[in-house]
Amino acid sequence: MLECERKVEVVMNIKGFKFAAVEAAIKKPGRLDFALIVSEVPAAVAAVYTANKVKAAPVLLDMERTRGGSCRAVVVNSGNANACTGGQGMADARETTGLVAAELGIEEEAVLVASTGVIGVPLPMARLRSGVPPLVAGLAGGTLDDVARAIMTTDTYPKLEQRSGSIDGVPYTIAGVAKGAGMIMPNMATMLAFLVTDAAVDPAWLRHVFAEGIDSSFNAISVDGDMSTNDTALIMANGAAGNVPLTGASAAAAEFSRLLNEVLLALAQQIVRDGEGATKFVEITVKGARDNSEAKRAALTVANSLLVKTAFFGQDANWGRIFAAVGYSGADVDPERTELFFDDVQMVKGGVFAGGDAEARGTEVLRKKEFAVTVDLHLGNGRSTVYTSDLSYDYVKINADYRT
Amino acid sequence: MLECERKVEVVMNIKGFKFAAVEAAIKKPGRLDFALIVSEVPAAVAAVYTANKVKAAPVLLDMERTRGGSCRAVVVNSGNANACTGGQGMADARETTGLVAAELGIEEEAVLVASTGVIGVPLPMARLRSGVPPLVAGLAGGTLDDVARAIMTTDTYPKLEQRSGSIDGVPYTIAGVAKGAGMIMPNMATMLAFLVTDAAVDPAWLRHVFAEGIDSSFNAISVDGDMSTNDTALIMANGAAGNVPLTGASAAAAEFSRLLNEVLLALAQQIVRDGEGATKFVEITVKGARDNSEAKRAALTVANSLLVKTAFFGQDANWGRIFAAVGYSGADVDPERTELFFDDVQMVKGGVFAGGDAEARGTEVLRKKEFAVTVDLHLGNGRSTVYTSDLSYDYVKINADYRT
The missing domain is CATH 3.10.20.340 (ArgJ beta chain, C-terminal domain)
Known part of the structure; x- marks a missing residue:
């Protein structure tokens, strides 16, 4: 991998979002492997998933749940991709979101899930079950940086990027974390990216602008040309900044789009720089x-x-x-x-x-x-x-x- | 590369064909690099060329010349691909065939040409010019095995395969040589294959059966997925065996097709086994x-x-x-x-x-x-x-x- 200057020294406040990460013993001891992002209110959500016809259980579940354009939380584990795990894999993905929802006191359908790691091995559900309560408790003091660390697999450094802007004098932030390019990860997995913004954004326009941004960032990088069963990129916009919701036809929307693209491209480039064995x-x-x-x-x-x-x-x-x-x-x-x-x-x-x-x-x-x-x-x-x-x-x- | 048992101990006689190879100093000293295949009479010819839109000069020239379905000779050099060489490259390819035609006393348009090796460097025409007379003189004592050796680049062994059959009691042979898979060769080049048979074959049916055979042999192998500017596979059928020309609708044609496919597949598999660095x-x-x-x-x-x-x-x-x-x-x-x-x-x-x-x-x-x-x-x-x-x-x- 190439060294990468980390430009993010201090994680900005992103209003109305909480973060947590814990060690659930899915990976080797001493490494965070279970993470949670929660919005205090329902957030508009847009997502892009792997085009692979072999899709992991969490991808199939999220595809259903993001159709409505809104969600509250995303729970992520590294160390196991929950891919090629059949009916058991779907049940495990659902159960994980159900446990998180119960602990948070929200609807299960408002919780998304993502996994990255070994393929073809069932999730170690006993460990995930034990991990949920400390994970939710961790929301009190966690940061997005913790999430960036918890989703790493063969990544050699966490990938985090943020930008801030303002809409009619109302400040907002777009921040995101990502891991591993395409299938550069041994035994599979996966590019994951989770973005959050406290700006209020019209859900339909968010889908449009996010898909466009992905096209010239995560869909414009290649480490080995392989495509994972688990690739997932999503953005949650919870409106906590208090602006009038953005749609396509304004200068403020153009500015938001530019900042979003900067975050996406920076994350995508960090992934390439950290490609396995990369020297160029x-x-x-x-x-x-x-x-x-x-x-x-x-x-x-x-x-x-x-x-x-x-x-x-x-x-x-x-x-x-x-x-x-x-x-x-x-x-x-x-x-x-x-x-x-x-x-x-x-x-x-x-x-x-x-x-x-x-x-x-x-x-x-x-x-x-x-x-x-x-x-x-x-x-x-x-x-x-x-x-x-x-x-x-x-x-x-x-x-x-x-x-x- | 994997070792490959050479099954061809003695090159069979292929009636009406002559072969030659010499050192024209295109490659390092001590290696054959200039080869010639000549049919004593006009032969039916079928060819398949690279699908790359960047085609080397010899490919462009041969595409014109094989359209008529007949040819007399193929001259081949290794060590230089004559690709991305512009107008000079076309002139050099034409000149090479002209020199061979003059020496053989046949029409220039009946001579095909193929090249493999470094890209973007003009052919060393002075050496090719000096090489033509000894090359043609070599037809007196050359073999197809010499041709197999002369077309090698990073190949570690020559690739040669042959089968014989009979048509209404008339014996015939199909033999072929090949080199390097796709673009496994450093600095480019190239898969080349030249087959000859003394069977008489209807040109239209030859084109059909040859293209079909290529599809499940040379077009069904992969070393690195790259595609060269110079890939060329061709077969010459000169009819010297004296059989009634084969067309699609006979048991003899089916037998010919089966033997042709065996030769093609064996050559293609030899190429994969000799892939750069291959251990499997x-x-x-x-x-x-x-x-x-x-x-x-x-x-x-x-x-x-x-x-x-x-x-x-x-x-x-x-x-x-x-x-x-x-x-x-x-x-x-x-x-x-x-x-x-x-x-x-x-x-x-x-x-x-x-x-x-x-x-x-x-x-x-x-x-x-x-x-x-x-x-x-x-x-x-x-x-x-x-x-x-x-x-x-x-x-x-x-x-x-x-x-x-």
Whole structure:
């Protein structure tokens, strides 16, 4: 993993939310593994789930429960994904939310649940049952930072980001926590992200703006191209700030949308930097595509290519591998128009090597820990940026040695 | 790479074909790198090329020249892919075929060309020009085995396969050579395969049966999921055996088709076994899919998953990663019906862990050098088998260290 400067020193107050995390003995001793986020009043909720057809029990349950657009709490465990656990898994997910609801004195249907960790093993329900009372008691003194720590699996640092803004003079905060990219985690799991804001937001618009933000953040990162059974990103907006509810057609809404996107993108980038074995953080932009969707397809194909990722690890300015990946991405490509840059060093012009000192200067760029790859297809206005890491010995080691 | 028993001890005679290979100093000293296959009479030809939109010059030239369904010769160089070389690349490809045609005294349009090796660097034409006369002179004593050696790049052994059959008592042979899977070769390149047969075959039917055979052989293997700019597979049928030309509607045609498929599959499997850094050879079958195309998509997604490949390398019976890859493949999946086997050990039943001693027995299977993974979706009659290798430290090393 690449080191990541933690910009969040002090967690801001997010009105009307409480947080808690405890050790429920699902993971190894000494690590938080059971967390809770509660809103004091019903909050508008928007969520995006894994597109995997094999969905874990908590995902299936939350999909039902977020349909109404409102919720009160989210309970999360790490150490066990409750995936491929059949009917027992659904019963366990329901029971967990029921226990939390009873302890909080709210309706079970207002409680969401998320899990991350080992797949195919039933949840250790005895431990979860014992964990619920101390978890709820912990709301008195917990922070969002505790939640960030409790949802970690192979993450090497907690991921937290926040922004504040104001609406007609009313201050509000958007804060969020996240863990592990796609399926970079051994034995599966999972990207989880939980955002909270005390701004009042119209539920329908919240769904729209959240889905859009996810598209250019969590859906624009790739560590290994695998997709988990448990991916869940959600935002709760409880209105405790007291503003007039935001909808799409205002300057305040545009500002909220910008801050939300900043939080989402920062969390997504933290995930890539902390990718298993990562030694490089690479921003890949494809522009000049027929449309944005072709640009994204091409950028993700480059980001997922093993040959490209190993070349990044080897600090090899191997533009040919990138060029070939764009070619098989399915995006429309005219090789004779295509240009390719490492940072501002042009490697390819009109489909052929730019020559001169491009090789030497391009290699200098790849020696950096962070750099940008830009491919210009010169076919239209489509543009997309994705973020990825390299593929190192350590990635293979981490993922091959698990359970041995 | 996995060791591969070479079954071909003596190259059979393939009537009316001549072969040659020389050192043209494109690669390091001591290695053949320039090869030629010539038919004494015009041969029916069928070819399949890379689907990459970035196609190397020789591919573009051959696509034009094979449209007529007939050719006389194929000239091949290794060490340089003549890809992303612009107008100069096309001129060089044409010149190479022109030189060979002149030396052979045949039409330039009857000569095909293929290249594999470094991308983005112009062909060393001075060396190719000097190489043509000795190459053509070598036809007097060359063999198909020489061609197999000359097209190697990071391949650790030559790949050659042959079968013989008879049509109404007339004996014939199908033989073929191949190199490197997909883009497993550093700095790009390429899967090349050249087959020859002395059977007389109707050109239209040859195209049909060859494309079909490719689909379940070269298009059913994966080492790293990357696709080269140079992939080319072609077959020449010169009719020197003297049989009545084969078309689809006869027992003899069915026999020819079966033998052709055997040669193609054997070559494709040799390529996977010789995959960079491979320590495992894995046959992945998805059955019970809605249709064959969904089955193939699911099988290839499993074969290309980094998490699955690293688990194979780690000998970890991690069925969850396979299950999840099937889930995000795009194929229709009902988790509650899905079954998964390592060889004959059932790991998953009704979407959940089969329990008992499956873990221990499954791990035993994964310790073998070769094993089968079978996923039964229980949704229809679609079925597909693909072949893949694991992802080892050595894969990363070979592909990261290139050019450094």
